[in-house]
Amino acid sequence: MFEFFFKYSFATFKNGDFLFASNWPVWLLVTLCILAAVLAGLGLAQRKESLKIPRLLVVGILQTAVVALILMMLWKPTLSTEQLRAGDNDVAVLIDTSASMGYGEEEPRLQQVVTAFNEGGVIDSLRDIAEVQLHAFSRDLTSIESLEQVPPPGPATHIGSALLDILRGAGSSALGAVILVSDGSDNSNELDNAKLAEIAGFGVPVHAVGVGREQIPEDVELERVSISPQVSPGARINAQVSIRHAGASEAKLRVYDGEKILVSKDLSLSDSAGTTTSWVDFDLGGAGLKDLHFVLDSVPGEPNTINNSQFRPIEVSDQRRHILYIEGEPRWEYKFIRRAIEKDSVIRLVTLLRTTPNKFYRQGIESSDELENGFPSDRETLFAYDALIIGSFSAAQLSEHQQEMIHDFVSHRGGGLLMIGGRRGLADGGWGNTVVAEVLPATLPELDAPSFIRWPAEVFPTGSGEESLVTRLDADLSVSRALWEAMPEIGDFQYLGALKPGAVTLLEAAIQGTTHPLLVHQRFGLGTAFIMATGGTWRWQMQMDHEDQSHETFWRQLLHALVSGVPHPVTLSAEQLFYGNDAEVVFRGEVRDSKFNPVDDASVSLSFTLDSGPARSIEMISVPSAPGTYEATLEADTPGMYRFEIQARAGETHLGSSLLAARRQDGIAEHFQIQQNRPLLERLSGLTGGQYFSLDELDALPEAIRFSEAGIMERRFLDLWNMPIVFLLLIFFKGGEWLLRLAWGRL
Numbered sequence: 001m002f003e004f005f006f007k008y009s010f011a012t013f014k015n016g017d018f019l020f021a022s023n024w025p026v027w028l029l030v031t032l033c034i035l036a037a038v039l040a041g042l043g044l045a046q047r048k049e050s051l052k053i054p055r056l057l058v059v060g061i062l063q064t065a066v067v068a069l070i071l072m073m074l075w076k077p078t079l080s081t082e083q084l085r086a087g088d089n090d091v092a093v094l095i096d097t098s099a100s101m102g103y104g105e106e107e108p109r110l111q112q113v114v115t116a117f118n119e120g121g122v123i124d125s126l127r128d129i130a131e132v133q134l135h136a137f138s139r140d141l142t143s144i145e146s147l148e149q150v151p152p153p154g155p156a157t158h159i160g161s162a163l164l165d166i167l168r169g170a171g172s173s174a175l176g177a178v179i180l181v182s183d184g185s186d187n188s189n190e191l192d193n194a195k196l197a198e199i200a201g202f203g204v205p206v207h208a209v210g211v212g213r214e215q216i217p218e219d220v221e222l223e224r225v226s227i228s229p230q231v232s233p234g235a236r237i238n239a240q241v242s243i244r245h246a247g248a249s250e251a252k253l254r255v256y257d258g259e260k261i262l263v264s265k266d267l268s269l270s271d272s273a274g275t276t277t278s279w280v281d282f283d284l285g286g287a288g289l290k291d292l293h294f295v296l297d298s299v300p301g302e303p304n305t306i307n308n309s310q311f312r313p314i315e316v317s318d319q320r321r322h323i324l325y326i327e328g329e330p331r332w333e334y335k336f337i338r339r340a341i342e343k344d345s346v347i348r349l350v351t352l353l354r355t356t357p358n359k360f361y362r363q364g365i366e367s368s369d370e371l372e373n374g375f376p377s378d379r380e381t382l383f384a385y386d387a388l389i390i391g392s393f394s395a396a397q398l399s400e401h402q403q404e405m406i407h408d409f410v411s412h413r414g415g416g417l418l419m420i421g422g423r424r425g426l427a428d429g430g431w432g433n434t435v436v437a438e439v440l441p442a443t444l445p446e447l448d449a450p451s452f453i454r455w456p457a458e459v460f461p462t463g464s465g466e467e468s469l470v471t472r473l474d475a476d477l478s479v480s481r482a483l484w485e486a487m488p489e490i491g492d493f494q495y496l497g498a499l500k501p502g503a504v505t506l507l508e509a510a511i512q513g514t515t516h517p518l519l520v521h522q523r524f525g526l527g528t529a530f531i532m533a534t535g536g537t538w539r540w541q542m543q544m545d546h547e548d549q550s551h552e553t554f555w556r557q558l559l560h561a562l563v564s565g566v567p568h569p570v571t572l573s574a575e576q577l578f579y580g581n582d583a584e585v586v587f588r589g590e591v592r593d594s595k596f597n598p599v600d601d602a603s604v605s606l607s608f609t610l611d612s613g614p615a616r617s618i619e620m621i622s623v624p625s626a627p628g629t630y631e632a633t634l635e636a637d638t639p640g641m642y643r644f645e646i647q648a649r650a651g652e653t654h655l656g657s658s659l660l661a662a663r664r665q666d667g668i669a670e671h672f673q674i675q676q677n678r679p680l681l682e683r684l685s686g687l688t689g690g691q692y693f694s695l696d697e698l699d700a701l702p703e704a705i706r707f708s709e710a711g712i713m714e715r716r717f718l719d720l721w722n723m724p725i726v727f728l729l730l731i732f733f734k735g736g737e738w739l740l741r742l743a744w745g746r747l
Contacts, residue, residue, distance in 0.1 A: 004724065005723070005724055005725040005728070006723055006724075006725055007718075007720070007722070007723045007724065008079065008718060009703045010703075011700065011703035011704055011706070011707060012079065012081060012703070012707070012718070013079065014707075015081060015082075015707035016079040016080060016081040016718070017079070017080045017081075018077065018078075018079060018080075018720075019077075019078050019079075019080055020075040020076060020077060020078065021076035021077075021078040021717065021719075022074070022075045022076040024075055026075075029071055029072070029075050032067075032071055033064070033067070033068045033071060036063075036064050036067035036068065036071075037060070037064040040060045040063040040064050040067075041060050044056045044059060044060050055740070055744055058740065059737055059740060059741070062733050062734075062736055062737040062740075063737060065729075065733045066730060066733045066734055066737075069726065069729060069730055069733070070730075072721075073721040073726065076719070076721055077719075077720040077721055078717050078718060078719060078720060079717070079718040079720055080715065080716075080717055080718075081707065081715070081716050081718065082707070082709075082715050082716075083706050083707055083716055084129055084130055084176045084705070084706055084707075084708055084712070085712045086128065086129060086130070087130075087131070088130075088174060088712040089129070089130040089131065089174045089175070089176035089708075089712055090130055090131045090132075090133055090170070090173055090174060090175050090176060091126055091129070091130040091131070091132050091133070091175075091176055091177050091178075091179065091705055092133045092135060092166045092170075092175065092177075092178045092179070093123075093126075093132060093133065093134050093135065093178075093179045093181065094135050094136075094137055094141075094162055094163070094166065094178060094179065094180050094181065094182075095110075095113060095134070095135065095136050095137070095147075095150060095181045095182075096110075096137065096138070096157060096159075096180075096181060096182035096183065096211075097110060097136040097137065097138050097150050097151055097152075097153060097154055098137075098138040098139075098153060098154045098155075098156060098157040098185070098670050099138075099153040099154065099155065099667075099670035099671065100157065100183055100185045100212075100670045100671070100673075100674045101113075101153065101182075101183060101211065101212075102153050103212065103303065103304065103674050104212070105213075109183060109211045109212050110150060110153075112211060112695060113147075113181055113209075113211055113695070114147045114148070114150070116695045116698055117147055117698070118147060120698050120699060122698050122699075122701060122702065123147070125702040126701075126702055126705060128702075129176075129702060129705055129706050130176050130177075130705070134146065134147065135162070135166065136150050136151055137154075137158070137159075137162035138151075138153070138154020138155065138156055138157060138158070139154050139155060139156040139157075139158050140154075140158075141161075141162045141165045141166070153670075154670075155666060155667055155669070155670060156187055156188060156669060156670065157182070157185055157186050157187055157188065157670065158186070158188040158190070159180070159182060159184070159186045159188070159191055159680075159684075160186070160188065160190055160191040160195045160196075160199065161188065161190070163178065163180065163199050163206065164195070164198065164199060166178055167199065167202040167204060170202075170204075174710075174712045175204050175710060176204075176705065176708045176710050176712075177204060177205050177206075177207060177690070177704075177705045177708040177710065178204055178205070178206045178207070178690075179206075179207050179209060179701065179705075180206055180207070180208045180209065180681070180684070180685075181209040181211065182208070182209075182210070182211065182681065183210070183211045183212040183674070183675075183676045183677065184208075184210065184676055184677030184678060184679075184680045184681045185670070185673050185674060185675075185676075185677055186677070186680065187669040187670065187672070187673070191680075196683070196684065196687055197687075199684070199687070199688060200687040200688050202688075203689075203709075203710055204688065204708075204710045205685075205688050205689040205690035205691075205708055205709065205710060206684055206685055206688040206690045207685060207690040207691050207692075207693065207701060207704060207705070208681035208682070208684055208685040208690065208691075208692050208693070209692075209693045209694070209695065209698070209701070210676050210678050210681050210692060210693070210694055210695075211676060211695060212674070212675065212676040213675060213676060214675055214676045214678050215246045215273055215675060216246060216303075216674065216675050217246040217247060218246075218299065218300075218301045218302055218303065219246070219299075219302055219303065219304055219307070219674070219675075220243060220244065220245045220249070220251060220269075220296060220298075220299055220302065220308065221243065221244040221245075221296075221307040221308070221672060221673070222241065222242075222243060222253075222294060222295075222296045222307065222308055222309060222310050223242045223243060223244045223275060223307075223672070223673070224240075224241070224242040224310075225239060225240070225241050225242075225294050225310045225312050226239065226240040226241075226242075227239040227240070227292070227312050227314060228314070228564075228565070229313075229314060229315065229573070229577055229660060229661075231284060231314065231316055231317070231564070232316070232317060232319075232321060232346045232347075232560065232563070232564070233284075233285070233286050233287045233316050233317075233318065233345075233346045235283075235284065235346070235560045235564065236281055236282070236283055236469050236557065236560070237281065237282060237283075237284055237314075237469075238279055238280075238281045238469050239255070239279070239280050239281070239282075239294070239312075240277060240278075240279055241253060241267075241277070241278055241279075241280060241294065242275050242276070242277045243267065243269060243275065243276050243277075243278070243296065244274070244275050244673075245269045245273065245274075245275075245276065246273045247269075247271065247272070247273055249269045249299065250266060250267070250268060250269070251266070251267045251268075251269055251296055251297065251299075252264065252265070252266050252267070252296070252297040253265050253267055253278075253280060253294065253295070253296055253297075254294075254295045254297075255280065255282055255292060255293070255294055255295075256292070256293040256295065257284070257285075257290050257291070257292055257293075258291065262282040262283070262284070262292075263280060263281075263282035263475070265278075265280050279467065281469055281472070281475060282475070284314070284316055285316070286316065287316045287317065287318035288316055288318075289313065289314075289315055289316075289641075289643060289661050290313070290314045290315075290316055291311060291313050291641060291661075291663070292311065292312045292313070292314055293309065293310075293311055294309065294310045294311075294312065295308060295309050296308040296309070304671055304674060306668055306671035306672075307668075307671050307672045307673075307674070310578070311578060311663050311665060312577065312578060312663075313577060313578075313641060313661035313662060313663050314661065315643075315659045315660060315661050317659060319568070320345075320346060320347070320348055321346060321347050321348070321386045321387070321563040321566070322347075322348045322350065322384065322385045322386050322387075323347060323348070323349050323350065323385060323386060323387040323388070323389060323559060323562065323563065324350050324351075324352070324371075324376075324382075324385045324387070324388050324389070325337070325349060325350065325351045325352070325388075325389040325391070326351075326352045326354075326375060326388075326389070326390055326391065326393050327351065327352070327353045327354065327391040327392060327393060328354045328391065328392045328393035328394060328397065328422070328424045328425075328429075329354070329392050329422070329423070329424065330353060330355075331391075331392065331422070331535060332538040332542075333391065333420065333422075333535045333536065333537065333538050334351070334353065334391065335538070336537070336538040336541050336551065336555075337349075337389075337555055338351060338363065338364075339541075339552075340541075340551060340552040340554075340555035340556060341555060341556060341559055344556060344559075346560075347559055347560070347563065348364055348366075349363075349364050349559070350362070350363070350364040350365055350370070350371065350385070351363045351364055352371060352374060352375065354393065354397070360374050375397075375398060375402060376402070376405070377399075377401070377402065378405075379405055379408065379595045379596075380594045380595050382405050382406075382409055383409065383413045383415070383594065383595060383596055384594070385415065386415055386416065386562075386563040386566040387415055387416035387417070387418070387559070387562040387563045387566065388406065388409060388415060388416070388417050388418070389417075389418045389419075389420065389562075390406075390417070390418070390419045390420070390425070390431075391419075391420045391422055391425060391535065392420070392421075392422025392423050392424045392425045392429070392535060393422075393424055393425065393429060394424040394429040394430055395429055395430040395431045395433070395434045395436070396430055400434075400435075403434045403435050403436055404435055406435075406436050406439070407435045407436055407438060407439055409527070410439045410524050410525055410526075410527035410528070410529055411439065411524055411525025411526060411527060412525060412526065412596060413526070413527065413567075413596045414525070414526030414527045414565075414566055414567045414596075415527045415566055416527060416528050416529070416530070416561075416562035416563055416564075416566055417436075417439060417440075417527065417528070417529040417530065418529075418530040418531075418532060418558070418562055419431070419440065419529075419530070419531050419532070420532045420534075420535055421452060421492065421493065421494030421531075421532065421533045421534045421535050422452060422494070422535045423450075423452055425452070425494065425535070426444055426451065426452075426494050426496075426531070426533070427444040427445050427446075427447055427451045427494070427495075427497075428447070428450055428451055428452050428494070431444060432444030432445070432446065432497075438524075439524045439525075439529045440500075440522075440529055440531060441499065441500055441502070441503035441504075441520045441521055441522035441529055441530070441531060442496040442497055442498065442499045442500060442503060442517065442520055442531055443496070443497030443498050443499075443500070444496065444497055445495055445496070445497045451494050451495040451496075452492065452493075452494045453492065453493055453494070453495075454491060454492045455491075455492070455493060455511055455512070456489040456490070456491055457489055457490050457493045457509040457510060457511045457518075457534075458489050458509065458510040459484070459487055459489070459490055459507055459508070459509055459510075459518060460484055460485075460507070460508060460510070461480075461481075461484055461506060461507055461508075462505050462506060462507070462508055464504050464505065464506055465505070465506035465507055465519070466480065466481070468506050469557060469561065470506055470519075470521075470557050470558050470561045471506045471507055471519065471554070471557070472557075473550055473553055473554065483550050486544075487540055487544075487550065488539050488540055488543040488544060489539070490509065490534050490536035490537060490539055490540075491536040491539055492534055492535055492536040493509050493511060493516070493518070493533060493534050493536075494533040494534065494535075495516065495533075496516070496517055496520070496531065496533055499517060499520060500522060502522045502523060503520050503521070503522045504520065504521055504522065505517045505518075505519070505520050506519045506520070506521065507519035509533070509534070516533075517531075517533065518532070518533050518534060519531070519532050519533075519558075520533075526567070527566070528562075528565075530558070530561075530562065532558075537551065537554070537555075538551075540554075567590075567592075568656055568658060569591070569592040569593065569594065569596065569648075569655055569656040570589065570590070570591050570592070570646060570647075570648045570655055570656030570657055570658050571589065571590045571646075571658050572587060572588075572589050572606075572644060572645075572646040572658040572659070572660045573587070573588050573589075573590075573660070574586065574587050574588070574644075574660060574662055576662070577660075577661070577662045577663070578662065578663050578664075578665070584633060584634070584635060584636075585633070585634045585635075585636050585642075585662060586631065586632075586633050587606060587620070587631065587632045587633070587634065587644065587646075587660075588623075588629060588630070588631050589604055589606070589620050589629070589630040589631070589632075589646045589648070589658070590628055590629055590630075591604060591628050591629075591630065591648045591655055591656075592628060592655075593650070593655065597628075598627035598628025598629075599628055599648070599650055599655065600622060600627055600628060601622075601650065602630075602648045602649060602650050602655060603619075603648070603649045603650070604619065604620040604622075604630045604646060604647070604648045604649075605617050605618070605619055605620065605646070605647050606618055606619075606620050606632050606634075606644060606645070606646050607644070607645050607647070608634065608642055608643065608644045608645070609642070609643050610636075610638055610640050610641070610642055611640045611641055618632055618634070619632070620632040620646070636662070636664050638664070639664050639665055639666045640663070640664060641661065641662075641663050642661065642662045642663070642664070643659070643660075643661050644659070644660045644661070644662070645657060645658070645659050645660075646658050646660075678692070689709065690704075691704050
């Protein structure tokens with residue numbers, strides 16, 4: 001319709017410059033138009049008695065418009081455009097033929113593309129402008145002769161690589177534009193800002209044609225599963241799952257270890273389209289390699305159930321964790337903490353109970369010389385433990401050097417610290433004036449009276465506490481709440497000062513109508529620090545039924561949290577633990593000595609096995625810019641479960657080892673995020689100076705290509721004086737004047 005009135009397309013006007021081809025001065029045109037208006041006004045002024053002024057004004061405007069339009073045609077209005085020179089340029093058409101293009105409603109997306117291009121005659125229109133090169137791509141780029149020769153669906157979508165192959169391969173040829181036909185579901189993990197900038201740097205516009213729906217209501221997707229790659233046996237693990245959906249609904253998630261179901265949980269998805277993130281926790285059992293399978297139940301009519309499932313390998317290490325607990329006086333809390341953890345084979349609780357000023361009672365030691373002189377006086381001995389508990393023990397009993405060691409134990413070694421309330425604990429023990437106070441999640445009050453009081457207090461979890469694995473007493477939230485409501489009161493409490501910015505309160509105590517933080521924690525440096533502002537949780541055990549395990553459960557979970565994530569001297573990590581089609585796995589090892597100082601000259605080897613096959617080994621290379629860090633890259637070119645182990649030595653000294661598992665599973669990446677990623681396509685076209693089109697807008701594509709700013713251009717001058725709209729306006733202005741004269745009476 002636009003071309004019917006204006007002779008040329010809207011794109012032609014948008015990309016053209018207006019000028020007058022007569023080269024006559026524009027001021028003369030303006031002067032003549034003004035003169036025509038004056039003459040028309042003078043002529044009509046003589047008849048003002050026969051017609052009202054507003055009507056005379058309308059007639060005068062119409063007469064002036066006719067004269068001005070005729071004068072403009074005499075000045076030869078012209079549109080100056082730069083267009084691709086026909087036959088001298090190339091246009092590359094890249095068609096996404098990955099597996100995600102096999103999805104669709106009535107017909108697959110790829111078939112929709114072929115139909116739209118063939119029936120719309122787009123290819124023929126493009127050939128009138130330039131030489132058309134057809135390409136298909138998934139992981140690799142392939143040239144094709146026609147749309148009927150598109151290859152079968154590929155296993156991945158590498159948009160960035162396909163575009164760069166075309167742009168780099170253009171060489172000296174005149175590439176006028178690139179047309180990218182895709183759903184935008186790129187799973188290469190390589191189309192980052194740097195690659196987008198490189199694509200834009202070629203100066204060739206990329207016009208994106210988006211295919212597929214942007215929302216698929218009948219599909220839910222287990223988009224992401226985040227889980228710790230290593231845990232201790234018997235520890236309760238918390239996994240974060242993200243579910244993509246198009247609206248409110250209910251979903252059921254199941255977690256399997258082989259054929260064994262570990263947990264089943266009903267999840268409520270939010271009203272709006274997007275991603276809902278939830279937490280699911282479960283027990284993993286004993287040591288060994290676990291191949292966890294997360295499965296989301298399908299919804300009615302769901303076309304794609306492959307994206308309802310994710311695997312996550314996890315290594316349950318059999319390495320024991322060691323906790324040192326020092327106590328300044330015999331008390332019930334000391335006894336019941338030891339009792340709660342005594343059957344846990346994963347944690348060794350070593351205790352130092354001060355019985356006289358210079359004598360300690362030791363329990364849980366492995367040799368007669370372990371801690372024979374009391375609290376460690378050197379970093380190596382203290383850093384051999386994973387966590388430290390300080391009860392009713394005054395700071396004055398330790399030297400400044402030992403106090404600094406505790407600070408470094410958390411910040412540098414990455415250990416866990418728990419301070420328990422007591423008569424000689426926390427502020428009453430003088431810890432507020434030591435360097436250890438910097439580590440704690442709360443300030444300790446300055447004393448004008450004892451901060452430790454023997455008052456009964458009701459304990460209840462905060463919102464964060466209800467979700468935390470430390471203070472949730474049952475996997476069912478309602479059951480956990482009921483267990484906390486039935487918990488007896490504690491018999492003592494210790495006041496804390498202001499909480500620090502990063503502190504999280506898990507438990508609170510209600511005392512005489514006010515609430516106060518009871519269990520608080522924060523990250524500090526590489527480690528974590530807790531405060532349990534009471535020494536009276538033993539009452540939970542003494543005043544409840546002897547079969548109730550709430551007290552034991554709480555302390556086991558707290559002590560496991562204390563050592564969870566505490567690094568060993570040698571650790572191994574990878575960029576990913578689950579791979580779709582990418583075979584390259586980058587590993588990073590961190591090597592520390594017994595004082596947890598980086599070791600740069602270690603001999604570090606990485607061995608790996610595929611499923612139950614033979615082991616292979618490679619040497620890891622030191623990273624110069626990162627002390628104590630080593631890297632290696634492996635080609636995991638066969639699908640299956642990989643198990644990796646790092647071994648580090650310094651001369652004849654074995655520094656340690658670490659295990660890690662990863663899985664490669666081919667052919668599934670294309671079935672995730674199958675909705676059209678329009679934001680990516682629009683960003684790509686916008687950065688390169690191109691435009692975004694839907695399949696319904698293909699008719700406008702050739703005109704957008706014609707005015708590309710790349711390639712070999714030619715300047716064209718298009719006459720505008722003979723546009724149909726000009727003659728229609730002349731008829732409208734003159735006919736309108738005649739009709740008005742007829743209606744108002746001849747003037």
